[in-house]
Amino acid sequence: MSKNSVGQRVFEAVGGKDNVISLTHCATRLRFKLKDEGKADTQALKADPEVVQVVQSGGQYQVVIGSHVADVYQEIMENNALGESKEDSAPKGNVLSVLIDIVSSIFTPFLGAMAAAGVLKGFLALATTLHWMDATSGTYQILYAGADGLFTFLPVMLAYTAAKKFKANEYLAATIAFALVYPNITSLASAGKGLDFLGIPAVLSPSGYTSSVLPILLAVFVQSKIEPIIKKVVPKSLHTIFYPLIVLLVMVPLTFVALGPVGTIIGNTLGGVYNSIYNLSPLVAGAVMGGLWQVFVMFGMHWGFVPIMMLNLSNLGFDTMAPMLLPAIVAQGGAALAVAVRTKDIKMRSLGISSGLTTFFGITEPAVYGVTLPLKKPFIAACISGAVGGAIIGWAKVKVFAFGLTSVLSIPTFISPNPEIESNVMMAVIATIVSFVLGFILTLVLYKEKQTAETIEKTTTDFKAQTTDTQVQRVVLKSPLTGEVVALSEVPDPVFASGAMGKGIAIQPTKGELLAPADGVIMTAFPTGHAIGMKTNDGVEILMHIGMDTVELNGDGFTLKVKEGQQVKQGDLLVQFDVEHVSNKGYNLITPIIVTNTNDYADILDLNQVEVLASEDFLVVIK
Numbered sequence: 001m002s003k004n005s006v007g008q009r010v011f012e013a014v015g016g017k018d019n020v021i022s023l024t025h026c027a028t029r030l031r032f033k034l035k036d037e038g039k040a041d042t043q044a045l046k047a048d049p050e051v052v053q054v055v056q057s058g059g060q061y062q063v064v065i066g067s068h069v070a071d072v073y074q075e076i077m078e079n080n081a082l083g084e085s086k087e088d089s090a091p092k093g094n095v096l097s098v099l100i101d102i103v104s105s106i107f108t109p110f111l112g113a114m115a116a117a118g119v120l121k122g123f124l125a126l127a128t129t130l131h132w133m134d135a136t137s138g139t140y141q142i143l144y145a146g147a148d149g150l151f152t153f154l155p156v157m158l159a160y161t162a163a164k165k166f167k168a169n170e171y172l173a174a175t176i177a178f179a180l181v182y183p184n185i186t187s188l189a190s191a192g193k194g195l196d197f198l199g200i201p202a203v204l205s206p207s208g209y210t211s212s213v214l215p216i217l218l219a220v221f222v223q224s225k226i227e228p229i230i231k232k233v234v235p236k237s238l239h240t241i242f243y244p245l246i247v248l249l250v251m252v253p254l255t256f257v258a259l260g261p262v263g264t265i266i267g268n269t270l271g272g273v274y275n276s277i278y279n280l281s282p283l284v285a286g287a288v289m290g291g292l293w294q295v296f297v298m299f300g301m302h303w304g305f306v307p308i309m310m311l312n313l314s315n316l317g318f319d320t321m322a323p324m325l326l327p328a329i330v331a332q333g334g335a336a337l338a339v340a341v342r343t344k345d346i347k348m349r350s351l352g353i354s355s356g357l358t359t360f361f362g363i364t365e366p367a368v369y370g371v372t373l374p375l376k377k378p379f380i381a382a383c384i385s386g387a388v389g390g391a392i393i394g395w396a397k398v399k400v401f402a403f404g405l406t407s408v409l410s411i412p413t414f415i416s417p418n419p420e421i422e423s424n425v426m427m428a429v430i431a432t433i434v435s436f437v438l439g440f441i442l443t444l445v446l447y448k449e450k451q452t453a454e455t456i457e458k459t460t461t462d463f464k465a466q467t468t469d470t471q472v473q474r475v476v477l478k479s480p481l482t483g484e485v486v487a488l489s490e491v492p493d494p495v496f497a498s499g500a501m502g503k504g505i506a507i508q509p510t511k512g513e514l515l516a517p518a519d520g521v522i523m524t525a526f527p528t529g530h531a532i533g534m535k536t537n538d539g540v541e542i543l544m545h546i547g548m549d550t551v552e553l554n555g556d557g558f559t560l561k562v563k564e565g566q567q568v569k570q571g572d573l574l575v576q577f578d579v580e581h582v583s584n585k586g587y588n589l590i591t592p593i594i595v596t597n598t599n600d601y602a603d604i605l606d607l608n609q610v611e612v613l614a615s616e617d618f619l620v621v622i623k
Contacts, residue, residue, distance in 0.1 A: 005551050006050040007075040010063055013048070015039040017080060022165075024108045025073040029365065031108070032061040033101060044524045047533035047543045047596050049495050053369045055298060060101060064369055104303040105165045106217070110157050111405070114150060115362070118404020121147035122412030125401070129415055151313075151403065155180050155209055155216040162217050166224035172247050173220045179252050180209035180216060180260065195256065202256040205264050211314045213307055215263035219255040226250060267311045274308050278320055282394035286324045290390015290435070291383050293328035294368060310403060318399040318421060323414060323428055325406045327389020327435035328382075333359030334439030335382040336367040339375060342447060345489045351498035362407030370500040372443075374599065381442035389435030396427035408432070475538045477517040478570055479618035481591060483509040485609045491592050493548055501543065502598035505606045505619060507591050514544060514575040515614050516568040517593070525566075526551070529558030529575050533596070534568070540621050541597040546577060547589040557581040571615050595621060 014020060014032050019040070022033040034040060040061055045054050052064040065072050107114075124144055127133040133140050150157065155177040163173035179185070188195060189208035196202060209215055227247060234243050278285045296302040305321060312319035333356040340352025348371070355366035372378040399421065402413040411432070416423045486506040491497045496506075514532065518540070524533030530550040533543045546558070559576040562568060582589055595604050602622040612618060 006048070006065070007072040008079060009048060010045065010051065010065075010072070011076050011080055013041045013045045014061060014063070020080075022105065023073065023076065024105055025069050029055075030063040030065060030069060030073060030076075031104065032063070033105075034061050037061050041524075043535075043541070044533065047524050047541070049493070049501060049531075049543070049545055049592075052365070052495070052500055060104065064365055099304060102165060103306055106158060106161045107303070107306055109161050109164075110150075114403060115405030117147050117150045118402040118413055119407075119409045121151075121402040122404070122410055122415065125415040125417055126412035147402075152210050153177075153181050154211050154213070154310075158213065159216050159220055162220040163224070166221055168220055168224035168227055169244070169247070172227075172244055172251075173216075173223060175248060176219050176223065176251050176255055177216050180212070180219075180255065186210055197253045197257050200257045203261040203264075207314075209260060212263070212267070213310045213314060214267045215255065215260040218259045218263045219251060222254070222259060223247065223251050268315060270308055271311045271315050274312070274321070275316075278394075282320070282397055283391045284394070286390035286392070286394020287387045288390070289321065289324040290328045290331075290393070291387030293325050293386060293390075294332060294364065294379075294383060297364065298368070298373075313401075313403055317418070318401050318416075318423070319403070320394075320397065320399055322400045322403070322406050322410075323393045323398040324390040326408075326410070326428065327393065327431050328386030329359055329362060329364055329406060330408065330432055331382040331385035331389065331435040331439035332364045332367045332372055332379075333357065334385065334436040335378040335443040336371040338381075338440045338443035339371050339378050339447060342444060345499065346497075348489070348498055351494060351500070360408045362405040362410070370498055374500065375447060377446040378443045381446050382439045385435045385439035385442060388438055389431040392431035392434060393428055396424040396431070397422075398425070398428045398431075399423040475518075475536070475540055475621040475623065476617055477536075477540065477542070477593075477619040477621065478515075478615045479507070479612045480515045480517045480544055480574070480593060480614065481507045481509045481513070481612075482511040482614045483507045483591075483612065485606070485612050486590060488592060488594075491548075491590055492588065493592075496545070496592040496594065499598075501592075502594045502596045503604035504592060504594035507593065507612065509546075509579060509589055509591055511614070512577040512579045513573055513614065514546060514577070514591075516570050516572045516574055517542060517544075517618065518570050520568060522562050522564055522566045522568060522574075525560060525562055525564050527560065528553065528555040529560040529577065530555075532562070532574050534574075538621075539597075539600070540595055543594045543596050544574075544591060545594075546575065546591050547582060547587050550582060550587050550589075553582065553585060553587065557585070593619070595619070 010030065014034060019035050020032055021035055024031045037056060042054050045051050045063060050065070055062040055064065120143065124133070124140065124147055128135050156174050159173040159177035160170050163170040186208035189204035194201060195204060230243055230246050231239070234246065293302065309319045309321050312321065336352045336356035336359070340349045340356065343349050343352065352371050355370055359367050368379065372382055398414055399416065400410070400413050401415070401417060404410050404413060411425065411428060414423050414425045414428050484507065486508055488499065488504050488506055489497050491506050495501060516534065518536040518538070520534045520536035522532065522534050523541070524531070528551050530547060531543065531545045533541070535541050557578040561573045561575060568574070579589060595601070598604055605620040605622065607617060607620070
């Protein structure tokens with residue numbers, strides 16, 4: 001399927017322009033802020049083969065797409081012209097949800113740039129420590145400018161993204177930030193000299209406001225409240241000059257004499273609270289953060305910790321929280337690779353290997369949502385392993401000296417540039433290895449595939465003999481197609497083949513009729529006719545996807561016979577399609593039949609058929 005089509009399907013499923021307030025994305029997720037999450041068709045999104053998962057948390061409606069999320073995001077933004085001036089009429093929710101939404105919206109847009117700069121800064125520290133590079137050389141100075149420039153002038157970047165979030169003028173916000181990091185101001189602060197405005201003192205921290213976070217965020221928030229007032233007072237004919245002039249005349253002095261010092265005090269307080277907890281027991285703090293970090297990520301709560309990390313770096317020159325997270329990340333990779341070793345499913349093995357390797361680069365969503373979380377025990381094993389590694393790092397008091405995406409590549413940022421500040425990098429490496437290996441071993445011990453060839457055969461035989469065992473309830477689904485039966489792992493699409501969408505089987509159809517496999521209701525009926533989602537009267541949710549990439553035909557060769565919300569009986573015709581025509585167009589008609597709510601059941605079994613006729617017994621859902 002084209003990325004454009006999946007983007008449009010997702011956008012329409014969340015309610016379209018009338019329901020979308022804002023949209024951002026991270027490494028693998030689209031993060032929507034919706035007016036009413038109840039209007040979003042979550043079931044349709046979960047049934048979409050291009051959507052890995054849907055998560056509702058922290059005031060955000062998150063649609064997990066995968067590594068190509070940036071392309072899907074770009075298509076949605078371009079095709080739907082999302083206005084940035086739309087009024088934020090979403091429910092405010094609790095304070096925590098609001099704060100998480102604000103922080104994620106402000107930091108997400110430049111997270112990639114910040115991660116790259118952090119990794120570069122770490123490798124430069126490694127290069128000088130190992131004497132690969134002289135810190136006085138021109139090469140080092142140029143690369144260090146690229147690595148440290150973003151962090152030095154961080155308030156400018158924050159000003160721009162915060163202004164977009166708070167609906168203030170981005171360029172005026174950036175101008176205020178430039179004033180905060182102006183070289184003369186920074187020099188005065190470093191020299192310990194005071195400033196005043198009309199006799200009112202402006203308190204400066206020793207480093208001024210370079211690398212600071214909260215002062216500019218407070219300033220832009222106040223700016224967003226003042227701007228509408230100024231616009232009303234200043235005649236429209238004079239807006240071009242006098243509106244921005246008055247904003248600067250008000251906001252720059254106000255930021256220096258009030259908002260900046262208040263932001264600094266709040267930042268110092270937050271940092272002090274965290275460090276007090278950390279100093280009470282670094283080992284316990286590490287165990288908690290390492291064990292629960294992936295849970296925080298799942299619910300979007302991890303954004304609440306970002307300001308604390310940034311404040312630590314700004315106030316102390318180092319942070320102790322970020323290193324604790326590395327074991328949690330690589331432990332998921334160890335668990336995913338263990339699943340790859342344990343499984344007999346070729347496609348799951350491939351997904352386990354590929355997603356396990358991406359965790360080394362700080363990307364855990366494919367491993368978590370595609371492998372460990374659906375299988376449950378590997379996820380638990382990884383969380384336990386992350387707790388052990390986090391405890392080791394906390395106990396060793398490992399520190400990080402540059403902010404970035406936590407990954408194996410960020411280990412060089414644990415090297416202290418100041419000989420007076422110790423950071424036990426070797427213990428960080430040991431803890432990372434321990435977490436990875438422990439996650440791998442625990443998963444091998446705890447996780448076993450539910451079905452082997454013997455148990456499938458036994459269950460099938462028992463079913464065919466119509467066992468009287470009333471403790472096990474079964475739902476029998478009829479085949480929706482006539483054709484050759486193919487293992488789901490053989491479907492040439494990793495989303496289906498990996499089982500990320502749920503268990504099931506596939507059919508290579510020889511007859512162009514898709515029938516209802518049971519009595520139920522149509523939940524999703526794509527206008528192109530290439531896919532149908534339904535829910536049986538027994539509660540089984542089924543996705544039937546006719547062919548690979550057939551959505552690109554835009555309905556050519558398909559005739560949809562039902563509509564969403566329609567009640568159907570087993571055997572009713574859902575879609576008619578021209579097998580020869582579609583095949584001649586170059587499309588593979590292999591059709592996955594997936595139970596998308598697989599996790600609600602004990603197992604999904606097939607009957608080991610080679611060929612099947614429509615309306616024959618086909619799948620057995622074990623309750």
